[in-house]
Amino acid sequence: MFRRGSHRAVVGAVAVAVLSACSMAPPYVRPDASVPDVFKELPRHSGESPSAAERSTTEAWKTAEPAEDTFRGEWWRVFNDSTLDGLEKQAAQANQSLKAAAARVQQARALVQSARSNWFPSIGAGFGPTRQHMSPASQFLPDNTEVPDQTLWRAQVSASYEPDLFGRVSDNVSASRSDEAQSEALFRSVQLALQADVAQNYFQLREFDAQLGLYRKTVALREDALKLVESRFNAGEIGELDVSRARSELATARADAVGVARQRAASEHSLSILLGKPPADFTFPETPLVPVQAHIPAGLPSSLLERRPDIAAAERAMASANARVGLAKSAFFPQLDVTGAFGYESATLGDLFQWSTRAFLLGPFAGTALTLPIFDGGRRSANLAKARAKLDEDVAQYRQQVLVAFKEVEDSLSNLRLLDDQISEQGFAMSASERAEQLSATQYEEGQVSYLDVIDAQRQVLQSELRSIHLASEQAVSTVALIRALGGGWAESQAQIGSEGESQKKTVERR
Incomplete structure (x- = not known):
């Protein structure tokens, strides 16, 4: 049978264990978000219903489950461009914003380790002398008694431990883990944004190159036209006005070419x-x-909640805020600090480690082991209100991020759908402007129209060609934007995050 003291110790230990398993955080439930059945701007065949069009891409509706660990893949390879592949590789290895995001992930992991350390006792050792003067009253001596100073040598091992009452430690660990997952999702968001920025900047740079080539061709044509006009002027067939117009058009084309070169730089x-x-x-x-053709399957709207890293980051922020609500609640309940020390103390260093100099201390050095807050002027209530408000804020931001994600997908889908029609119409416009230029040049040589008509026709051809180049660039840029809005590529693997150099090869583990 247990003695009375042993029985109470067992009961106390069981009570501490039960309270340690009790978290004050409310049950975390991912909030509902407005998710449409299909994308509004999804291209459809004539007479095909939205549901039929969506079934042609995927089979059926599925519940959204976070999949922020899904590797986005080398999605830019859909463009089959080795130069772009090389640029993406360079950016992944050397971009400083990506390295900074990776470092933030490492910080978050360190904070998780720091929070988990509170589950274990802290143990330390100390050695050294203390010099002290005791008052006569503390020794129960008359006031005028001379109490000599004394030196005490101590060598001891100390330990302290705070049981996880009311989830104070576990909620903090849970919040830190959610912060870590948020940092990893934000890293993927930065990574995806970098990949998209590189691709879009690459296509825009090539657009400027195409424009420069067009302006060189235009300048050469303007120079030939000026020679023709000057020869006719010298022959007395035309007046000086046509020569001035030809020179003006040549100078304008050269100036526009310089402007494009400036944008390209x-x-x-x-x-x-x-x-x-x-x-x-x-x-x-x-x-x-050159025009690119890449058809990107949009999939189901619900899959967007699984694929977008920024949505995953917003969801993890909610989980962290939810755990911190429990942490704020635990401040209203008792806190238990278990401390102790064992070692030796002696007035002389030579006697320090004798058996008779052993000493121990069980309990806090100051105050009491079990503390219960009673009055703090409303500080704990304010902290709890702040934690709940932060959770409400994160819920609203999550839902807003979902709406923004759907908007970005719809924008990209509509851009690509309408760009196809615009490019087709622009092809007709270019053919018509080229024909008008040919007719005006022939009629000018025959003296049927003025040189102003020729200039106007040439301007129309130049503008049509510039618009065609711009539309081709817009099509490539919009394709990249759609991939980015959908959350990246489609390859299944594990993402990799690192801080510097070889550390970028470390695998991200789902916690």
Whole structure:
């Protein structure tokens, strides 16, 4: 049978264990978000219903489950462009914003380890002398008694431990783990944004290259036209007005070419920064843009909640805020600190480690082991209100992020759908403007129209060609934007996060 003291100790230990398993955090439930059945701007065949169009892409509705650990894959390979592949590889290795995001992940992991350390006791050792003067009253001596100073040598091992009452430690660990998961999702968001920025900047740079090639061709044509006009002027067939107009058009084409070169230089500098290089160390060879065709399956709207890393980050922020509500609640309940020390103390160093000099202390050095807050002027209530308000804020931000994600997908889908129609109509416009230029040149040589009509026709051809180049660039940029809005590529693997150099090969583990 247990003695009375042993029985009470067992009961106390069981009570501490029960309270340690009790978390004050409310049950975490992912809030509902408004999710449509299908994307509104999804391209459909004539006469096909939205549901039928969506079934042609995927089979049926599925409940959204977070999948922020899904590797987004090298989605840019859909463009089959080896130059773009190389640029993406350089950006992944050297971009400083990506390295900063990876470092933030490492910080979050360290904070998780710090929070988990509170589950274990802290043990330390100390050695050294203390010099003290005791008052006569503390020794129950008359006031005028001379109490000599004394030196005490101590060598001891101390330990302290706070049981996880009311989930004070476990809720903090849970919040830290959610913060870590949020940091990892934000890393993937930065990574996806970087990949998309590199691709979009690359296509825009190639657009400028195509424009430069067009302006060179235009300048050459303007120079030939000026020679023709000057020869006719010298022959007395036309007046000086046509010569002045031809020279004006040539100078304008040259000035526009310089303007495009200026824009190209700024775009090249921006790309170099994305690659982690100073602009002086990066030169992109002139590569005119050619139209790209890449058809991206949009999938179900519900899958967007699984794939978008920014949505995953917002969801993890809610989980962290929910755990911190429990942490704020635990402040209203008792806190138990178990401390102790064992060692030796002696007035002389030579006698320190004798058996008779052993000493121990069980309990806090000051105060009491079990503390219960009674009055703090409303500080704990304010902290709890703040934690609940932060949870409400994160819920609203999560739902807003979901809405923004759907908007970005719809924008990209509508851009691509309407760009197809616009490019088709622009092809007709270009053919018509080229025909008008041919007719006006022939009629001018025959003296049927003025040179102003020729200039106007040439301007129309130039503008049509510039618009065609811009639309081709917009199509490529919008395709990248759709991939980014959908959350990246489709390959299944594990993502990798690191801080510097080889550490970028560390695998992210789901916690």
